Amino acid sequence: xxxxxxxxxxxxxxxxxxxxxxRAMNKWQRYSAYGLGVVALYLLPYWPDVPVLGQIVxxxxxxxxxxxxxxxxxxxxxxxxxNVVVGIAGLLDLGYVGFYAVGAYVxxxxxxxxxxxxxxxxxxxxxVISMLFGVILGTPTLRLRxxxxxxxTLGFGEIIRLTAKNMDWLGASRGISNIKKPxxxxxxxxxxxxxxxxxxxxxxxxxxxxxxxxxxxxSRVGRAWVAIREDEDAAExxxxxxxxxxxxxxxxxxxxxxxxxVHYAGKVGFIxxxxxxLQLSILFLAAVVLGGSGNMYGAILGGILVAYMPERLRNFxxxxxxxxxxxxxxxxxFRPEGILPKRVGxxxxxxxxxxxxxxxxx
Amino acid sequence: xxxxxxxxxxxxxxxxxxxxxxxVSLQIKQGEILGLIGPNGAGKTxxxxxxxxxxxxxxxxxxFEGKNLAKLKRFEITKVGIARTFQNIRLFSEMTALENVMxxxxxxxxxxxxxxxxxxxxxxxxxxxSRERSMELLQFxxxxxxxxxxxxxxxxxxxxxxxxxxALATEPKLLCLDxxxxxxxxAEKEELNELILKIREQGYTVLLIEHDMNVVMKVSxxxxxxxxxxxxxxxxxxxxRNNPAVIAAYLGVEDNAS
Ligand SMILES: Nc1ncnc2c1ncn2[C@@H]1O[C@H](COP(=O)(O)OP(=O)(O)OP(=O)(O)O)[C@@H](O)[C@H]1O
Ligand SMILES: [Mg+2]
Numbered sequence: 375x376x377x378x379x380x381x382x383x384x385x386x387x388x389x390x391x392x393x394x395x396x397r398a399m400n401k402w403q404r405y406s407a408y409g410l411g412v413v414a415l416y417l418l419p420y421w422p423d424v425p426v427l428g429q430i431v432x433x434x435x436x437x438x439x440x441x442x443x444x445x446x447x448x449x450x451x452x453x454x455x456x457n458v459v460v461g462i463a464g465l466l467d468l469g470y471v472g473f474y475a476v477g478a479y480v481x482x483x484x485x486x487x488x489x490x491x492x493x494x495x496x497x498x499x500x501x502v503i504s505m506l507f508g509v510i511l512g513t514p515t516l517r518l519r520x521x522x523x524x525x526x527t528l529g530f531g532e533i534i535r536l537t538a539k540n541m542d543w544l545g546a547s548r549g550i551s552n553i554k555k556p557x558x559x560x561x562x563x564x565x566x567x568x569x570x571x572x573x574x575x576x577x578x579x580x581x582x583x584x585x586x587x588x589x590x591x592x593s594r595v596g597r598a599w600v601a602i603r604e605d606e607d608a609a610e611x612x613x614x615x616x617x618x619x620x621x622x623x624x625x626x627x628x629x630x631x632x633x634x635x636v637h638y639a640g641k642v643g644f645i646x647x648x649x650x651x652l653q654l655s656i657l658f659l660a661a662v663v664l665g666g667s668g669n670m671y672g673a674i675l676g677g678i679l680v681a682y683m684p685e686r687l688r689n690f691x692x693x694x695x696x697x698x699x700x701x702x703x704x705x706x707x708f709r710p711e712g713i714l715p716k717r718v719g720x721x722x723x724x725x726x727x728x729x730x731x732x733x734x735x736x
Numbered sequence: 737x738x739x740x741x742x743x744x745x746x747x748x749x750x751x752x753x754x755x756x757x758x759x760v761s762l763q764i765k766q767g768e769i770l771g772l773i774g775p776n777g778a779g780k781t782x783x784x785x786x787x788x789x790x791x792x793x794x795x796x797x798x799x800f801e802g803k804n805l806a807k808l809k810r811f812e813i814t815k816v817g818i819a820r821t822f823q824n825i826r827l828f829s830e831m832t833a834l835e836n837v838m839x840x841x842x843x844x845x846x847x848x849x850x851x852x853x854x855x856x857x858x859x860x861x862x863x864x865x866s867r868e869r870s871m872e873l874l875q876f877x878x879x880x881x882x883x884x885x886x887x888x889x890x891x892x893x894x895x896x897x898x899x900x901x902x903a904l905a906t907e908p909k910l911l912c913l914d915x916x917x918x919x920x921x922x923a924e925k926e927e928l929n930e931l932i933l934k935i936r937e938q939g940y941t942v943l944l945i946e947h948d949m950n951v952v953m954k955v956s957x958x959x960x961x962x963x964x965x966x967x968x969x970x971x972x973x974x975x976x977r978n979n980p981a982v983i984a985a986y987l988g989v990e991d992n993a994s
Contacts, residue, residue, distance in 0.1 A: 586853050593852035593863065594842045597831070601839045604828035611788055613814035613843025613906050622849055668830075716830055718886040 415577060418442055419570045433685040439569040443641060445681035447576030448634050453661040453677030454583050454670065455630025460659065461667035461716075462591065463623035464603030465516070466524040469531025470658050472511075473628040475650040476504045477635025479538060482645055485554035487545060493554040497636050504632020505625045512624040516617060531655050539647040549646025553639045564640070572641045579637060580674075583630055587670055590626070599623055603668070660698075664705055666712030675713055739766045741910055741941050742787065742818070747796035749782055749965075756782040758965040759796070764910065769932065769942040771956030771973070773949065775985055778962040780945045781823055784912050788820050789813045800910070814843055819908035821899040823915050823945070829888035833879060833898050836887050837870035840905030873901040877931065893924060897931075904935070911935065912943045917951055929955050949986075953977060961985065 399407065419439040422432040433441045452474060459467045480500035484491045491499075515526045538544045555564040562571035590596050598619040601609035610616045639645055657680055665676020680698075687697065705712070744762035748755065756779045764770050772780050785791050787798055789810040798805045800816055808816065819840070828836050845866060851859035874880035877897040882890055887898060896916055903911055913932070917925045925948065932955050936942055946952045952959060952973070959976040961969040963985040969976050976982055 589855060590849065590852050593859065594838075594845055594847055594866070595849055595852045597835055597839050597842060600831055600835075601828045604830055605826050607790070608822065608826040608828070609839065610810045611790070611814060611820060612840050612902060613811050614839065615809075615811050626849070718830055718832055 412581075416574060418577075419573060431686075433682075433688065435688045436685055437569065439573055441682065441685045443569045443573040443576055444638070445685060446678055447573060447580060448638055449658070449661055449677035449681035450580055450674050451576070451583060451634040451637070451677075452631060452658050453665065453673040453680075454580070454587060455627045455634070456658050457662050457667065457670060457673035458587065458590075458599070458623050458630070459627035460662055461669070461673060462596065462603065463599040463620060464520075465620060465623060466520055467527045467624070467627065468524050468659065469527035469529065469534075469655055470627070470631055471650050471652065471655040472527075472531040472534040473504050473507060473631030474635040474638070474654070475531075475534045475538065476507050476628075477501065477632030478639040478645050478649070479544060479550070479635070480504070480632070481636045481639040482550035482553045483544070486552045487550045488543075491554075493556045493636075493640050496554070497633075500636045501629050501632045504635070505629040507632075508625040508628025509621065511628075512621045516620045516624060528652075528655075531650075531652055535647050535650050535652075538650075545646065547647060549644060549649075551644040553643045553645065555643065556640050566643070569641070572637070576637050579633060583633070584670065584674075591670065595619065595622065600668075660702060663712060664702065666714035666716065668716035669712070669714045672712050672714030672716075740764070741766045741801060742943075743797075743799045743802075744783070744787070745797045745799070747783075747786060747793045747798060749779070749786055749791060750794045755965050757786065757793070757962075760962070760965070760967050762960055762967060762970070764941060764943055767936070767939070767941055768957040769936050769944060769955055771952035771959040772943060772945045772962065773947070773952050773959060774962035777964075779965040780962055781914055782965075783962070784820055784914055784943075784945070787813075787912065788818055811843070814906050814908075817907075817909035818912065819903035819906045819910070820912040821896075821903050821914055821916060823918065825895050825899060827887040827895060827898060827902070830886060832884050832886055833874060833890060833894070833901075834867070834870055834883040836898055837873055837901045837905045838866045840902040841866040841870050843906040870901075870905055873904050874898075876904075876934075877901045878927075892919060896920070900931075900935075904940075908940065910941045910943060912945075914945045915947060916944070917946060917948060925951055949977070 419442060422428040422438045432438055452470065455473075456467065456470050459465050459470070477500045480503050481493065481496045483489060484496040484499060485493055489496075511527070511530050515523050539547050544550070556572075556575060558564065562574060564571050564575075598609065598614045598616075601612070601614055602616050602619060606616055638649075661676040661680040662673050663676070664679060665674065666672020684698065740763045742762075742764040744760060747757050747760050749757040760779070760783070762783070772783065774780050782791070786793050787805070789805065789808060792806065800813075800818060803816065805813055805816070828839065831839070845862045847856065847859035847862050850856075851862075871880060871883065874883050877900060879890075879894045879897050879901070882894055887895065890898065896918075900911075900913065900916060903913075916932075917928050920928060929951060932942060932944065944952065944956065956973055958971065959969075959973050960967060961976060961979070961982050963981075968981045968985060969979045971979075
């Protein structure tokens, strides 16, 4: 046990050490580091071709870029969205897969089953409809306290799946096929075999979502969310319209879940109710909690780990879930706040304040 | 006679069988510091809870500037102009001191999701205003050196002061302090008294719950006394101090305690 603990402390100190170094850099060094990081991420599909590194990252038994898109990008998007709801605003949502399914099904309906819209037009519609589902589900339940929300959302995820399974209009258990693919853009062709274009598209979605969430987090909205998570009653007594901001968190989360569904549907071209099991909701939640609930970058890391590790460890596939369970339990015991804990305050602002203090002192 | 800011009219508050407030009538006048005292369990905090909409009174009404508060939600009451602190500190512990105060300042702001995503000029302006005002308040309370520290890591005295800064940030007309000096030593109490007097000078009306008779008598313009949910005295500090009913209430408590 102490061996595990020791190892764990080393891993986590590695992360915080990295953070310290990063913080010590000046503005231009930091921007170049960001730039290099972004380029490296867009080149991810080629990582397996790099000697040594390729050996480490490549996934046995499944195509690396397919794993990147179908698993990693989807999980990261979802972890980002769910983190707003669970991690930042502190609302336990156990049926997040429902919004993912709504996004995918709306795309399928509009581009194949009952319409002929292009994928690009279906995307905003599907996201808005997912958000509407968020409003419809959130309005009655967010007035209640946490436990009710957990139960109602759990039910919601199942209701969506069962409705899809039992309605012929939604393809019943056969599902819906021939979903349109994203249109060619920037020289990228979205076909059946090559997963790389989808990955580039998905990664771009991730960056856009990060950008939006970052702006929200460091604003009146983000402060209201965290205040609600920390002490809902005190927040309301300090003038926060708690219901309104909880509903926003829920709705924005739903929209991002829907977006992930749109991307998924466009890639696979065929969906059925079995793609959206309850178990997926639990995995989504595990990603957020494992990575660091309340920290956007923690959630991303959690999404990557939960999506990628099972593929990487495919060689001992029958024990994957067991290993995963053990890891989660160990996390709960030794690091309940997740790999990357919540960040308090805005690092940039802090750094600026520090350097100003230094100027005054000197 | 100055104008009545808050009017507590025959308020009764029952919790199951417990009557926490029994037909209490109390008026707070514009610009005064009203001390609210009473033995443990007398109903002082319950007064705050009724005023700020935490509980709806069983009977009676509370009005602020002539407006009945019964229909307002809690956050709307804050916007009307009542702010409070908590007896058992309730800060947003994972937020920095500055962010805690900014949550209060945000009560007067408008920019929401759209404004934040697009970073509209109004949003940036409001954000700057919130930040600057909050920093000022931290300075005023003497705790700005720890502005970027998580509230949970602040020393106790800082946390108590931060509660006051956060309440002031909501731009209240009436500031309600629930035992702000609890756990302070005499020197710290003295400092806090000064601060409370300064706050009043700036035009705020203050309702102060305090156990320490000396503190209350020193800073209050007027003192009201609760005992077992009933108001037993209301007047100038010197008169209240000599009121036999008040002496009895306090002696009674001391008897129980020993
Ligand atoms: N939510 C509640 N449910 C049940 N009883 C309550 C509730 N809130 C307060 N009470 C009861 O009402 C009475 C008055 O409590 P209150 O907290 O107002 O006293 P207080 O004057 O603030 O006392 P203290 O000096 O100890 O803070 C107590 O008997 C308390 O137990
Ligand atoms: Mg009390």
